Amino acid sequence: MLPRFWWSPLLCLGLLACNRQAPVAKPAADPAVASAADGDHMVSINAADAPAPATPVLPAKGREWPEVMLENGKAWISCDTDYAGEAGDGIELEALDRASVDAALAPCEERGLVRVRYAGKINPSFTALVSRLAVVADAMKIRRRILDLDSSGGQVEAAIVAGDSIGESGWTIWVREGSICHSACVFVLAAGDNRLISGKVGIHRMMRISSTATSRAELNKELHEVYDNVKDYLQRNGVAVGVADLMMTVPNRSLRLLTGDELKQFGLDGTNAVQDDLERIKQMRKCGDDFVRRKDAFLIAFDRECKVEGVDLETVTGCGQTLKERFGFPDEVCPDESPLSEIDTALLVPEPVAVPAVDAAVIAPASTVTAVPSSRH
Numbered sequence: 001m002l003p004r005f006w007w008s009p010l011l012c013l014g015l016l017a018c019n020r021q022a023p024v025a026k027p028a029a030d031p032a033v034a035s036a037a038d039g040d041h042m043v044s045i046n047a048a049d050a051p052a053p054a055t056p057v058l059p060a061k062g063r064e065w066p067e068v069m070l071e072n073g074k075a076w077i078s079c080d081t082d083y084a085g086e087a088g089d090g091i092e093l094e095a096l097d098r099a100s101v102d103a104a105l106a107p108c109e110e111r112g113l114v115r116v117r118y119a120g121k122i123n124p125s126f127t128a129l130v131s132r133l134a135v136v137a138d139a140m141k142i143r144r145r146i147l148d149l150d151s152s153g154g155q156v157e158a159a160i161v162a163g164d165s166i167g168e169s170g171w172t173i174w175v176r177e178g179s180i181c182h183s184a185c186v187f188v189l190a191a192g193d194n195r196l197i198s199g200k201v202g203i204h205r206m207m208r209i210s211s212t213a214t215s216r217a218e219l220n221k222e223l224h225e226v227y228d229n230v231k232d233y234l235q236r237n238g239v240a241v242g243v244a245d246l247m248m249t250v251p252n253r254s255l256r257l258l259t260g261d262e263l264k265q266f267g268l269d270g271t272n273a274v275q276d277d278l279e280r281i282k283q284m285r286k287c288g289d290d291f292v293r294r295k296d297a298f299l300i301a302f303d304r305e306c307k308v309e310g311v312d313l314e315t316v317t318g319c320g321q322t323l324k325e326r327f328g329f330p331d332e333v334c335p336d337e338s339p340l341s342e343i344d345t346a347l348l349v350p351e352p353v354a355v356p357a358v359d360a361a362v363i364a365p366a367s368t369v370t371a372v373p374s375s376r377h
Helices: 008-018 031-037 098-108 126-137 154-168 185-190 216-236 242-248 258-267 272-287 287-305 314-326
Strands: 043-044 073-078 114-120 144-150 170-175 180-184 195-199 199-201 206-208
Touching: 073 272, 098 114, 098 126, 114 154, 114 195, 126 144, 126 154, 144 180, 144 185, 154 185, 154 216, 170 185, 180 185, 180 216, 185 199, 185 216, 195 314, 199 242, 199 287, 206 216, 216 242, 287 314
Parallel strands: 043 206, 114 144, 144 170, 170 195, 180 199
Antiparallel strands: 073 114
8 A cells, every 4th residue: 555645755846846945854664554555466564563453342332443544445335245236336435433334334234244345455454444344243243244355465464364353253255256366365365254266366475575685595584484474374264384385486476376176275265164163063062963964965065066167156156045945054943054144135034023912813924924035146
């Protein structure tokens, strides 16, 4: 991301041509800011400059969130999975203050589903975005969360902090047709509970900002600690550390696109293996053995029948919806734990609300409740 007043040196040069005053010393560049100006490269910064870990707790009533501007990126909020329809990507999120985020997610509260389209760099403001969205979604009990991602990359440390926030707050990540997830974006992709990929995923070597290296050995020593952190992060998200080793072999100014087979081999496509183990343990207790067996069978069939290379995301999700009926989903007892519940198109019947007493003859039986019309997904 460029400093907010990147144009000021140009303005000063113009003024100096007319007014011969002593030049004013420029302040030192903030590495955390300058790193995002590095185009499509994947950069690593000094640990002291890394964004602070996201705080998942709800701020005290009346306390304002620190001011953060969404830099080098845009976000849109939708309460629907259908991005090809009239609503498209949804309503653009203009600011990251609490009131703005509350207002943006409020229409999604009743349905319990939010889709966030993000197009831009992975940087500290993106970290703030996903953290704040999760806080408000928790407060509104919006359990189905989709991050519709399109990013050429950015900052390693910001991606890891954002990924840890995503991993703790239940997001499905989409890379839809026509979108990309390159470079540091891959670390964000790794954190999703489930990943649906129709776009392009690519990797390359990271570049160290503020490096003092003068030899290969010195540069390797600087990067060693960063790569250790990266590998630890990938492991806790069920991704093969081999993807980090492969990154090391691709020059920073190049790009290595991963094939569908490689995405599955590295654990970057489909269900997050670590999250899957955790959910199986919880679901076995809550939903029973039969539920878990049916869900396992569904996921195998979904990978085999729906996730065909070259097929757009709309077709994949439509196939998944049809497949769910074959395996008895959404489950009556555990609808929220059913596979791909975040792309269910029909709203669950709301809990009964107390109503004034009336003559029993005019009360419609429960079976007459009309379901909300479904969209194409």
